[in-house]
Amino acid sequence: MNKELDQYLDGELDGADLQPDVKQEAEVWNAFLRDVRESGAQGAPVGLESLVLNSIQTEKRSQWPRIIDWWIDPHAIRIRPLIGLAAAAVLAVIFLLPKDAVVPVEPSGAATTVVDNEVVYVQFKLEAPEAKSVAVAGDFNEWVPEVMLADPDGDGVWAGRLKLSPGVHRYMYVIDGSHWVTDPYAERYTEDGFGRQNAVIAITGGAGARSLAP
Amino acid sequence: MIKVSSYSLAFQSPLFLVLLVAIIGVVPLGAQTDDLVRVRALLGEGATSQIEAAIQLGLADGLPRNLLVDKAIEGAAKGMGSEVILAAVYTLTDELRQAGTVVGLDADEVNLEKAADGLRSGLDQSFLVELYRENSEDFAMVVVALEDLLRTGVTVRVAQNMLRDASSRGLRVNELLRLPANVRRLVREGRTPFEAVRSVRASMRSGRRPPYPYDGTPNFSIHRRHQTPIQFMWSIN
Numbered sequence: 001m002n003k004e005l006d007q008y009l010d011g012e013l014d015g016a017d018l019q020p021d022v023k024q025e026a027e028v029w030n031a032f033l034r035d036v037r038e039s040g041a042q043g044a045p046v047g048l049e050s051l052v053l054n055s056i057q058t059e060k061r062s063q064w065p066r067i068i069d070w071w072i073d074p075h076a077i078r079i080r081p082l083i084g085l086a087a088a089a090v091l092a093v094i095f096l097l098p099k100d101a102v103v104p105v106e107p108s109g110a111a112t113t114v115v116d117n118e119v120v121y122v123q124f125k126l127e128a129p130e131a132k133s134v135a136v137a138g139d140f141n142e143w144v145p146e147v148m149l150a151d152p153d154g155d156g157v158w159a160g161r162l163k164l165s166p167g168v169h170r171y172m173y174v175i176d177g178s179h180w181v182t183d184p185y186a187e188r189y190t191e192d193g194f195g196r197q198n199a200v201i202a203i204t205g206g207a208g209a210r211s212l213a214p
Numbered sequence: 215m216i217k218v219s220s221y222s223l224a225f226q227s228p229l230f231l232v233l234l235v236a237i238i239g240v241v242p243l244g245a246q247t248d249d250l251v252r253v254r255a256l257l258g259e260g261a262t263s264q265i266e267a268a269i270q271l272g273l274a275d276g277l278p279r280n281l282l283v284d285k286a287i288e289g290a291a292k293g294m295g296s297e298v299i300l301a302a303v304y305t306l307t308d309e310l311r312q313a314g315t316v317v318g319l320d321a322d323e324v325n326l327e328k329a330a331d332g333l334r335s336g337l338d339q340s341f342l343v344e345l346y347r348e349n350s351e352d353f354a355m356v357v358v359a360l361e362d363l364l365r366t367g368v369t370v371r372v373a374q375n376m377l378r379d380a381s382s383r384g385l386r387v388n389e390l391l392r393l394p395a396n397v398r399r400l401v402r403e404g405r406t407p408f409e410a411v412r413s414v415r416a417s418m419r420s421g422r423r424p425p426y427p428y429d430g431t432p433n434f435s436i437h438r439r440h441q442t443p444i445q446f447m448w449s450i451n
Contacts, residue, residue, distance in 0.1 A: 070228070071227060071228050071229040071232075072229055073227055074227050075228065142284070142287055143284075143288045143292070145291070167324060167354070168324060168354050168358055178293070180293070187362070187395065188362050188365075189365070191334070193288075193289070193302035193305060193306060194292060194294050194298055194299075194302055196292075200358065202355055202358045202359075204387050204388055204391065
């Protein structure tokens, strides 16, 4: 339907404002509406309802356009703030918690390693009184010296615990961000291929109790 | 009773959300794919291309990329020059190729790496092949113990015989890992490596388990008093 005509029939436009061709069509509509009003019809003609419903059914859209529309049209979901916060907290724990977080050393220093299932907490220590910072880097963290040891009492002994999985790990200490040093107290060493030695940790976990094949 | 209301949350079309999630997921994955990104940042594009070419040579031989990339990353992190890193990658490639004859190139990376370490430290290839066949699960740990033993000064033959002895007596992996420290303790006390091994083997034959060289707790005062290396890893099992 012509937009101008539509607005006229809705009472938004005055008949005088219509274009001549639209005015002509508007008069036809006016006559029709007048006839309807004068006929005094109380309800829809018999059979009109089924005619309309049949018409709608024939216009029923196939499945695929409706599926596509569902993916494209905006939707709204209802969410309880409490559940939303809980979900956000879970996601934060999963994505933001550092995997190689250093666990502070217990003051007693009684245990060097704590086995929790197949994860082992390894305590690293280095005596470096002149150091401003000490980090540990190894094949377990792609040699990024970001696992910082701490010296809370300022006695020059830097320490920290790191969660490692069972296996053979190589590492070095990094003093003041750039000075790589081999752990002088490591039990094992291996050549690093660059003229220095990496310290080696062998963590057996539960497999350590297995007997060797004769 | 706490009444919790629900709120409507308008969001864009599901298609938009799926694309958004895909982008968020793909960006970090893409970053992971470029596993030499740190090397590139530290050494520049030209040097990294050379290293990548060396790695590709290894890959063509069926070597695992991770081990070669890790070596390059290690070198770059330690501030080595590109030539040094390149040489290290080539050397490792050769060593891993040889290690493949021991454990097969399809073996776990850790086993392949330890086979290379074992060959480098002088262990016999045939001995390692046999060792891997019989102790494939604990191969890496056993090689660690053997390397450690060789570092005490004993010969390859003596170390290999000691392992055979330990295996035949049903020693556990943890106990095997303690053997070199016991040998080292005796050497520090003045015995020759050969005598130290003989003493430890005699102890094993009498049914005694290898003791912890120290009481297990790392202690700097102990270290200072005896001036000996201390082991932080005794209490791992």
